[in-house]
Amino acid sequence: MAGPLLRSRLSTRRLAVWISLALVCLAAGASLMLMQGIDRQLGDVTQTYAVRNAARELMNALSQAEANQRGYLLTRDENFLRPYREAVSSIDRRVEELLAMTQEDPGQAAKVAGITGDISTKMAEMARTIELVANARAAEAQTLTETGMGARVMTEVTQTLEAFIGEENAKLEARNAAIDRSRIGLVAALIAALAAAAILAYALLTRTQRQVTDLTVRQSGLVSQNEALEAEVAERTRAIEEARAFAEHERQRVEAILQDTNHRIGNSLATVSSLLALQMLRTPSQEVRNALEAARLRVHAIASAHRRLRLGDDLESASADEFLGTVIEDIRTTQVDADRMSITSSIEPIAVSARDATTIGILVGELVTNALKHAFPGDRTGAISVSLRREDGIAVLEVADNGVGLGPEVADGPGLGSVIIKQLSGQFGGVPDYQPRAEGGLRVRIALPELGAHRPPADPSPMEP
Template identity: 60%
Template sequence: MRRHFGQRLIVLLSLALVMLAAGAALVMVQGIDRQIDDVNRTYEVRNQARELTSALSEAESSQRGYLLTRDPSYLEPYHGAAASIDARLLSLSALTNGDPRQAERVKAIASEVVTKAAEMARAVALVQQDRGFEARTLIQTGLGERLMDSIQLALERFIGEENQKLLDRNRDIDQSRKLLVGALIAALAGAVLLAYTLLSRTQREVSALAQSKERLVTENEVLEARVRERTQALEEARGHAERERQRVEALLQDANHRIGNSLATVSSLLGLQLLRGKSDEVRAALESARSRVHAIASAHRRLRLGEDFETASADEFLGAVLEDIATTAGSDTKNVQLQGEFDSIVVGARDATTLGILVGELVTNAVKHAFPAGRSGTISVTLKRDQSGVPMLRVIDDGVGIAGGQLPADGGLGSVIIKQLAAQFGGDPFYEARPGGGLSVSVSLPGITGTSPPQGLSPGA
């Protein structure tokens, strides 16, 4: 206990001496800063006083030149110097605000300067009014010359007093600096002596600590070996989990691929049956069924799931569905251009399939009804959020439009399917004839949630 108390006392004394030295250094720095500020202020005061004298001399010289020659070229330097006089007086007043004595001197000088400026301005005005005799009479009184001599003398005294004050302040600061340097050296010497005493005690304790450290190193090596064993076990478990995840992902991809291929086979069988159909009504029904089965197959084959295996990104998924429609529709779309623009909206896997079927049904209806007899045009498909954040699906074509501008109340099977699919998302299709021809179908999808695309999408088959 006594040893620890002695060590703490030595540390406290050393800290006190170091703080004393730091305080002395801080006071020295502050003194130097004040000295620098005084030098700068004094230099600025003297500079402003000398520039005031120069401006007065230039104004008087230009004024006398104008009085003698009446040459207007003297007026420009005269007016410039007169304006500079006011600025110099304001600067001097601001610089001497903290010194009442010098402020009074500046005030007296300013009064004489104002009188001198008024005398010069009066003489110039008289000449400009063709009253040169009165101007010469005003100059011959000698008032302006006496004012100029008085102002110059006052400014020289003002500058001299500023110089003397600066010398006095520097002498006082130098004396204080010597005392502070002495205190700083003494404090540092005491701190060094105490630090040496503490060091000698500390060295004796270091040897004891070294032995304890050797024991700790041995125990640490044992702990590190155990940590390595646990880390290896965790890595093996993580690798097993990753392999299981990849296996599940492959199974999901294979399942989607098989479903899509099975539906594609059904679509092909319907196409074969379509070729054997005799009735136009039966052929039309088979063609509609084949198109819808193909749309479902495309939705399954093009589905790309995220790392959670439960969500997909609408922009990648729907873009792929449009490509499939354009590729497989054949002659129906050879003159029709399909365009798609989709936001990166996250949807569930089940909703993604339904959304793909809905888009396929809308696009197929547009191709079938809007562009009869090989008519060319464009179908634009967009999925974006409206102002309230609700996803809005729009399919717009520039085809023949709807007869009479209104959709029939008893729409066909396609209209019924579109309405039922939209209802699964809590929306309802809205048909609107476009002014320039064609049809716009808007479907609000409030049942879709998500604001960003899923991370780490895994490609489907």
């Protein structure tokens, strides 16, 4: 709806602008035509006055020549001859000028041409009388003058020139009247064009002012809406920040609870391990002591795994390298003859779930405990290495020692340690592989394809006996 309305407004405005330009052009054209009309009028007036002056000068020259000719006839005074000759000498030139001025007007040119013969006759008559007087034939000159022919010719020439001048005056008045009418019309058109342009300009200005006012009102509305939206966004942002802070606080609280819970479990299991140690000291049977020692070591490994477990920000996972090394160190320090063996580890930062972290800690503890228990009988010294790494995307746990070694039958024997290792490995889809080392000792290699992968919670039922 807004698009067609906007296009309609733009089209109307564009049309108004073009109309204004056309009116301005019309006013400019009318002004040009008015100036041209004035120029033509001035040219016609100048031409008419020139023609009238030429006709009057011709009449004055003829009159002057006739007056001087009569003065000479009456007085025989030579002083009348000089102005007479000057007037006669200018008559022919004035006739030619008048013919040239009227060549574009056939009617007036015909009148001028019609009186040239009479002028010539009059001039011949005056020249003849002066010649007769100069030759002392005044009576003949008087007789020629009294015939009245020269007077009639002069009268006809004078009347013709008067009519000629009157006609020029009439033509000038007609031209002036026509030009005045044209000028009035052009002035009216000019005024109308300018008035229309002014009206359109006023309309455009009013429309523009109204649109500017509308835009200002809309902008004010948008500013108000923007301020309201900013206030709402600020409020929601504050609420989100409060919710985020509360969630962070809750996460930290839950993390602290989980850490405390794991620590308490570890402490409880450590207490159980201590009780087993006390019980082992009070038992006279070596076989019972050995069983209690094995149980104590396993409980201690589980306790260490719980105490050393540190969960990540999601409270659901941990990094293997952050807790397995400390678990292995705890196992080493609990040995009675810990100074006889060195335990090294190389653990990659593999992300595992919290449940898997405890399980893998127990598995590593069981493997290291078995190596400490069986690989170095008597006072034998040695070294144990533990590694956890990825090979082709699969986690591989490897525990190796340089002790006396074990036969392949141990993996399938009835020992509790072998059963525990097998079942714990099976939780990650792995099977322990016991490999004798060429340089002596044993290497236990377990591929754990499900370690670090998302899998459903394991069955919490106790392990098979």
